[in-house]
Amino acid sequence: MDVPSVTTVLEWLLLTLEVVLRIVALGVIPGNRKPSTGMAWLLLILIEPIIGFTIFLLVGRTALERKRVERQKEAIGVIRAYAERQDRVPDDELSASLARIADLNQRLGALPLVGGNQVSLAPGYREVIEQMADEVDSAVSYVHIEFYITAWDEVTEPLFAAMERAAARGVAVRLLFDFLGSRRIAGYKAMLRRLDGSGIDWHPMLPLRVLKGRIRRPDLRNHRKLMVVDGRVGYTGSLNLTEPGYNKRANHKRGREWVELMVRLEGPVVASLNAVFASDWYAETADVVDRHTLPTPSDAPADAPVPGSEAVRDAACQVVPSGPGLVAENNLRMFTALIYTATDRISLTSPYFVPDESLLYAVTTAAQRGVDVELFVSEISDQFMVGRAQASYYKALLEAGVRIYRYPAPLILHAKHFTIDADVAVIGSSNMDMRSFALNYEISLMVPDAAVVTHLCAVQDHYRSISRELTLAEWLRRSPGAKYVDNVMRLTAALQ
Numbered sequence: 001m002d003v004p005s006v007t008t009v010l011e012w013l014l015l016t017l018e019v020v021l022r023i024v025a026l027g028v029i030p031g032n033r034k035p036s037t038g039m040a041w042l043l044l045i046l047i048e049p050i051i052g053f054t055i056f057l058l059v060g061r062t063a064l065e066r067k068r069v070e071r072q073k074e075a076i077g078v079i080r081a082y083a084e085r086q087d088r089v090p091d092d093e094l095s096a097s098l099a100r101i102a103d104l105n106q107r108l109g110a111l112p113l114v115g116g117n118q119v120s121l122a123p124g125y126r127e128v129i130e131q132m133a134d135e136v137d138s139a140v141s142y143v144h145i146e147f148y149i150t151a152w153d154e155v156t157e158p159l160f161a162a163m164e165r166a167a168a169r170g171v172a173v174r175l176l177f178d179f180l181g182s183r184r185i186a187g188y189k190a191m192l193r194r195l196d197g198s199g200i201d202w203h204p205m206l207p208l209r210v211l212k213g214r215i216r217r218p219d220l221r222n223h224r225k226l227m228v229v230d231g232r233v234g235y236t237g238s239l240n241l242t243e244p245g246y247n248k249r250a251n252h253k254r255g256r257e258w259v260e261l262m263v264r265l266e267g268p269v270v271a272s273l274n275a276v277f278a279s280d281w282y283a284e285t286a287d288v289v290d291r292h293t294l295p296t297p298s299d300a301p302a303d304a305p306v307p308g309s310e311a312v313r314d315a316a317c318q319v320v321p322s323g324p325g326l327v328a329e330n331n332l333r334m335f336t337a338l339i340y341t342a343t344d345r346i347s348l349t350s351p352y353f354v355p356d357e358s359l360l361y362a363v364t365t366a367a368q369r370g371v372d373v374e375l376f377v378s379e380i381s382d383q384f385m386v387g388r389a390q391a392s393y394y395k396a397l398l399e400a401g402v403r404i405y406r407y408p409a410p411l412i413l414h415a416k417h418f419t420i421d422a423d424v425a426v427i428g429s430s431n432m433d434m435r436s437f438a439l440n441y442e443i444s445l446m447v448p449d450a451a452v453v454t455h456l457c458a459v460q461d462h463y464r465s466i467s468r469e470l471t472l473a474e475w476l477r478r479s480p481g482a483k484y485v486d487n488v489m490r491l492t493a494a495l496q
Contacts, residue, residue, distance in 0.1 A: 014050075021049035029056070037434075040491055068283055075279035079110045082275060086268060088112035089316045097341045098424065098448050101334060105320045105446065108330035111275065113318040117267030119452050120311040121427075122235065123459060125244045128262050129159050135229045136162035142172040144228040144277040144289075146205075148221065148429070149240035150177035152191040156241050160198070167199030174289075176280055177241070178222045179204035186247040203284045205441075220324060222280065223440035225262075225429045226273050234270040236319075236443055237262030237427055238416045254410045256382070261415035261459065263427050263445060265317065272319035276443055279321075315449040322430065323441030331430045331444050332437040336362040338420050338446075342371045347460045348418040349376040354389045354433035354493045364400035372403075376463045378413045379406040386433065388489035391482075398472040405467035413463070417456060424448045425456045434493055 004012075025045040045052035083106070091099035094113075102113040122128045136143050136159065143166055152160050167173045175195070182188055182204070195202045205222040227235045237260065240246075244257035251257070265273065278289040322331040339346060339362040346366055353375060355363065367373040375397065381387025394404060407413035417427040428444035430436045447453075 018049040021053050022046055025049070025053065025056075043491070071283045071286065072279065075282045076110050079275045079279060083110055083112050083272075086112055086114055086271070089115045093316075094448060095341075095423075097337075101337050101341075102318055102446075102448075104337065105318055105330065105334055108333065109320045109322065111272045111319045111321070113316055113446070113448075114268040114272065115314065115316045117265060117269045117315045117317045118311050118313050119315045119317065119447060119449070120264045121455050121459065122237070122262040122264050123260070125239070125258070125260055126155055128235075128239060128260070129156055129241070131264070132227055132235060133158040133162040135227070135233055135235075136166050136173075139166045139171045139173075139229045141230045142174070142228075143230075144174050144226075144274060144281075145241075146176040146222075146227075146277050146280060147225050147239075147241040148178045148181045148223045149185060149242050149246075150175070150182045150191070151185045151187055151242035151247055152194055153187060153243045153247055155243035159241070160194075163200050164198050173200045174277075174281060175200050175202040176205050176222070176277070176284065177202070179207040180218075181221055181223070185242055203281075205280065205284055219439065221435075221440045222323070223429050223436065224276065224280070224321075224443040226277060226443060228270060228274040228277060231270055231274060232266065234265045234273040235262050236265070236273060236429070236445055238414050238429060256410040256412060258412045258414040259407070261417060261427065264311075265445075267317075269317035269319060269445075272317075273443075276319060276321045280441070310455070312449060312451040312455065315447055315452055318446045320428075320444040320446060321442070322437075322444070324439065329437045331428075331442055332356070332359060334444065334446065335359060335418075335426070335432065338418075338424055338426065339363060339366055341423075342366050342420045344371060344421045346371055346373045346418065346420055347376070347457070348374065348432065349413065349415050349460065349463065350418075350432040351378055351381075351412065351414045351416070352383070352386050352390060352431040352433040352435075353377055353393065354386060354435075354490075355393065356434055356437065359432060360393065360396065363402060364396060367397075367401035373401065374403045374405060374460075374464070376405050376407060376413060376460065376467065378411070379409045379468070380412070382412050385489050385492060388486045389493040390433075392486035392490035394470065394475055395472070398470070398475060404470040405464055406470055407463060407467050415459075417459075419453050419456050419460070422450050422453050425453045427456070 022045065025042055029041045029045070041056055045056065089102070094102065106112050122131060143163060145163070163173050163175070206220055208218055225236060225239055239260040239262050245251035246258070281287065281289055320331060320334055322329065336358050348363070363373060377390065381390065397404060416429060416431055417425065419425050425447045426444055427447070428442065430442035430444050436442050
């Protein structure tokens, strides 16, 4: 009887392993995942079991380190207890649908809808950073800054210089930045050296340190952008702390710059912003931010001068944090719930529009029931895979009646906001894509105030005036090859 060769035995073992992995995947992958995500992973594993399962183990799960999860839960408990002491906007001052959405946001994100705030939009790029630097120069107690991408360059120099001056006069200056998001920007190591001698208390968020046991899915990001000064004033929105070409020679050569929108806040909502910072600081450092950094509404003056655009006073605002470790996708739940309330008009701005089924159906259903729906995106994308995945949705959107406007190249429209009728504005860090819903820590601000909506509509009017509308006839003329690439990238986008 012939003895099987080593090669034959290895081939049989490999075949057996592939069969076993396929069988295991059928029972494991669909668990607690959206059907589209589960099917994408199953397709990859069924086609190439060993490679597919290896990729799944690396990036297919959003589990965090045990200590981080425990700290997040503890921080959320403290925030809930604090939020119960705030005076939330009564339900009878809102429409029934908005009252329910505000309740939903508080159940999922812990923070209430609070009134008596001052809100002003802060468009621009260098101007906003200079405004924030001026705020820091007025600080007397503390400065809290948290941004996804942080770089110390010629544009952000005024803010860092103000932070150094504040630290030198005894102000507690705390800085958080995403580890992977920031380290890919030129000058990262030089920034760390400068921070070490600055007096600023700084920490990277979600650092990957395998030797210290910090092992998790490597592509999780803290994508939040916020600043709080003395509990008096806060900023949030889409801006990253870097020059508008992201310190990349190729961007400078093409004239490519990012277009952003931030919002400046005063009033009780600043405490909500600060609560998000405090929870992230605790998750990263295990240090508790002093209780005096969670001010009562009376600590924030209502009549301070406001730089930039005209301020709206006495506005209701609600901060909605989202991300791994929180209730699943509460930003997505808020977005879809608000879209279903629309009766007249929806205007969406998202640099990365890669929706799941629920958001796609909400948007297209609104258009099909007669709501005027428009979507602002960039003419070119700064990310090839995401840009092509986004393009795969244009046909369905255009056929449903959604009007798509493409912001002119070489600029990148990076602002993230939308309005519903004349009733609600949402501004923040969250894109309308699967990554922002499932993988990134994000922060969104819901503002049910007609005056704020009017100001944001003026921004959208400007976008429309310089953008080119994409038509269905034009889109259908694309080559089969382009459509094929779009669909492949759409599949990869579902591998969350």
